[in-house]
Amino acid sequence: MINNKIADIFQEIGDILEIQNENPFRVRSYHRAAQIIHNLAGDLKSAYETDPKKIMVIRGVGKDLFSMIEEIIKTGDCSLHKDLLAHFHPGLLDMLHLRGIGPKKVKLIYMNLGIKDIKALEESANEGKLRSLPGMGEKTEQAIIKSIADMKRYSQRSLMPLALDEAKLVISYINEHKNVSKCEYAGSLRRRKETIGDIDILVTTKSATKPIMDHFINYPHMDEILAHGPTKSSIVLNSGIQVDLRVIEEESFGAAMHYFTGSKAHNIAIRDRAKKKGLKVNEYGVFKGRKNLASKTEEDVFKAIGLPFIIPELRKNDGEIEAAEKGKLPKSIELKDIKGDLHMHTNASDGSEPLGKVVKYCYEAGYEYIAITDHSKSSHIANGLDEKRLLNQYKEIDKLNKLYKDKNFKIFKGSEVDILSDGSLDFSDEILSQMDIFPASVHSKFSMSEKDMTKRIIKAIKNPYVKMIGHPTGRLINRREPYKLNIEAVIDAAIEYNTTLELNCQPTRLDLTDKYLRRAKEKGAKIVINTDSHHTSQRAYMQYGIYIARRGWLEKGDVLNTMPLGKLIKFLNKTKS
Numbered sequence: 001m002i003n004n005k006i007a008d009i010f011q012e013i014g015d016i017l018e019i020q021n022e023n024p025f026r027v028r029s030y031h032r033a034a035q036i037i038h039n040l041a042g043d044l045k046s047a048y049e050t051d052p053k054k055i056m057v058i059r060g061v062g063k064d065l066f067s068m069i070e071e072i073i074k075t076g077d078c079s080l081h082k083d084l085l086a087h088f089h090p091g092l093l094d095m096l097h098l099r100g101i102g103p104k105k106v107k108l109i110y111m112n113l114g115i116k117d118i119k120a121l122e123e124s125a126n127e128g129k130l131r132s133l134p135g136m137g138e139k140t141e142q143a144i145i146k147s148i149a150d151m152k153r154y155s156q157r158s159l160m161p162l163a164l165d166e167a168k169l170v171i172s173y174i175n176e177h178k179n180v181s182k183c184e185y186a187g188s189l190r191r192r193k194e195t196i197g198d199i200d201i202l203v204t205t206k207s208a209t210k211p212i213m214d215h216f217i218n219y220p221h222m223d224e225i226l227a228h229g230p231t232k233s234s235i236v237l238n239s240g241i242q243v244d245l246r247v248i249e250e251e252s253f254g255a256a257m258h259y260f261t262g263s264k265a266h267n268i269a270i271r272d273r274a275k276k277k278g279l280k281v282n283e284y285g286v287f288k289g290r291k292n293l294a295s296k297t298e299e300d301v302f303k304a305i306g307l308p309f310i311i312p313e314l315r316k317n318d319g320e321i322e323a324a325e326k327g328k329l330p331k332s333i334e335l336k337d338i339k340g341d342l343h344m345h346t347n348a349s350d351g352s353e354p355l356g357k358v359v360k361y362c363y364e365a366g367y368e369y370i371a372i373t374d375h376s377k378s379s380h381i382a383n384g385l386d387e388k389r390l391l392n393q394y395k396e397i398d399k400l401n402k403l404y405k406d407k408n409f410k411i412f413k414g415s416e417v418d419i420l421s422d423g424s425l426d427f428s429d430e431i432l433s434q435m436d437i438f439p440a441s442v443h444s445k446f447s448m449s450e451k452d453m454t455k456r457i458i459k460a461i462k463n464p465y466v467k468m469i470g471h472p473t474g475r476l477i478n479r480r481e482p483y484k485l486n487i488e489a490v491i492d493a494a495i496e497y498n499t500t501l502e503l504n505c506q507p508t509r510l511d512l513t514d515k516y517l518r519r520a521k522e523k524g525a526k527i528v529i530n531t532d533s534h535h536t537s538q539r540a541y542m543q544y545g546i547y548i549a550r551r552g553w554l555e556k557g558d559v560l561n562t563m564p565l566g567k568l569i570k571f572l573n574k575t576k577s
């Protein structure tokens with residue numbers, strides 16, 4: 001979505017101006033605009049295309065910012081940003097992009113120690129030179145060392161949802177060319193891996209290939225051309241993601257899709273299996289001697305080697321081929337199986353829309369139920385609700401439920417209740433007993449020992465009112481490692497105390513991961529797939545959760561919120577044993 005890009009550019013402009021000691025009001029206006037645009041529900045590009053005035057009326061957007069937004073929509077960047085970047089030390093910009101370091105610290109470190117890049121920063125931190133600066137200490141120094149290590153490990157890979165959006169745009173651009181007959185993405189993106197190294201796109205044509213490649217390397221939102229050949233080219237998008245495009249013969253499209261979807265480990269296992277049957281598999285087809293038995297569709301390819309179709313999400317060579325042989329592939333969950341969302345925020349805490357709007361939207365989208373789960377009182381930064389505000393919200397929910405009474409739609413009362421450091425919950429049992437269902441989540445003290453964190457979460461699981469544990473490992477992809485946790489013990493406790501574990505659909509969370517989902521399923525735990533939505537457009541994140549669930553071998557029956565309303569109410573009324 002263009003909003004994030006515009007917000008990032010404004011944020012960076014504000015950051016650079018701040019380091020350059022510009023007028024604080026000017027700095028603030030960019031930071032504020034970045035924040036507002038980041039939280040907007042609607043896509044600015046489509047708003048602009050229907051009526052540019054719609055953008056003019058956004059809070060915090062004046063005439064100057066409007067023309068910059070216009071420029072970014074049309075060209076992918078704006079001249080002020082480009083000018084600032086051209087005269088700004090690139091090493092300082094890298095420092096700015098580290099987690100936990102804002103413009104104030106970059107300025108402080110630069111002014112006092114003359115440090116201009118991450119390498120020098122890392123050296124100084126290791127030598128203990130940063131802790132002496134005003135407002136810093138050993139802790140900050142350690143945090144900086146850690147975020148440099150994280151950055152090194154993660155800087156290469158993009159979030160799957162972001163790559164998916166980018167791939168769709170590139171493909172619709174490629175499809176504009178008249179020579180193109182088929183165009184699809186393969187690779188890790190098609191396998192729905194949570195992060196993507198690069199986007200692999202395959203294209204077929206009935207006529208010349210070179211004009212397609214020439215068209216491709218003229219993609220407007222591009223930073224760099226890495227390779228430009230008649231049948232294979234690579235570019236780097238503005239977002240930093242690499243895209244490889246290959247031209248494929250129409251007759252071998254299926255074999256090529258299978259080959260380039262991978263994973264590599266799956267491909268190798270498939271080739272070995274075929275070899276035992278005297279067959280050879282490559283990106284052109286399945287061969288017996290020189291005869292090509294199958295290549296047109298992926299289904300044909302699987303059939304020729306004696307297997308049913310294996311969905312891309314399962315192609316990891318961790319048992320899918322054996323399961324396929326025995327007819328034991330999972331009947332993978334689908335988006336349409338989901339009947340409601342049990343973790344949603346409104347503007348009462350840190351969401352951006354009022355209760356009534358969230359409810360109406362979910363009802364109209366065809367859900368049978370939702371749970372309103374604003375943050376609890378200890379989450380100060382997220383504007384958590386105290387008992388009084390919470391009970392007022394419940395009165396509103398009662399009123400709304402009356403309106404929907406005859407409509408097979410129910411709003412559940414909840415809260416995203418913090419699990420405090422000793423494992424107790426942020427509300428008393430008296431308040432919890434008024435809730436229908438709520439995620440209990442860890443939002444603080446992430447650096448406990450594995451033993452203490454496991455104890456903390458299991459204590460919450462044992463609470464008779466708890467039926468869901470929100471984002472159980474707390475990881476933020478590319479930003480924060482999961483906290484230390486004995487996940488096996490947590491799964492066992494969840495089963496014993498009839499609590500579900502969440503698969504949180506936020507693109508940076510996707511927590512639990514596919515590996516743990518599969519383990520939970522094997523052991524018999526139930527999963528709940530929630531968007532943790534902060535505005536209605538994030539309802540679409542449910543799809544990302546479904547992709548990950550499919551990678552984790554989940555079926556409809558493994559997931560709580562595939563239950564129709566009546567059955568779910570029965571589940572909720574069951575007291576814990």
Ligand code: DGT
Nearest residue numbers: 187188196197198200259260261262263264267268
């Ligand atoms: P990524 O981009 O790191 O997220 O992961 P992939 O899986 O998209 O990997 P990529 O882009 O290097 O290659 C795309 C697919 O092409 C890969 O999933 C399987 C296939 N492939 C690439 N190299 C080989 C290879 O050496 N042998 C086999 N059998 N397949 C390969």
Ligand code: CA
Nearest residue numbers: 187188198199
């Ligand atoms: Ca790839």
Ligand code: CA
Nearest residue numbers: 198199200244
């Ligand atoms: Ca690739």
Ligand code: ZN
Nearest residue numbers: 416441470532
């Ligand atoms: Zn949360």
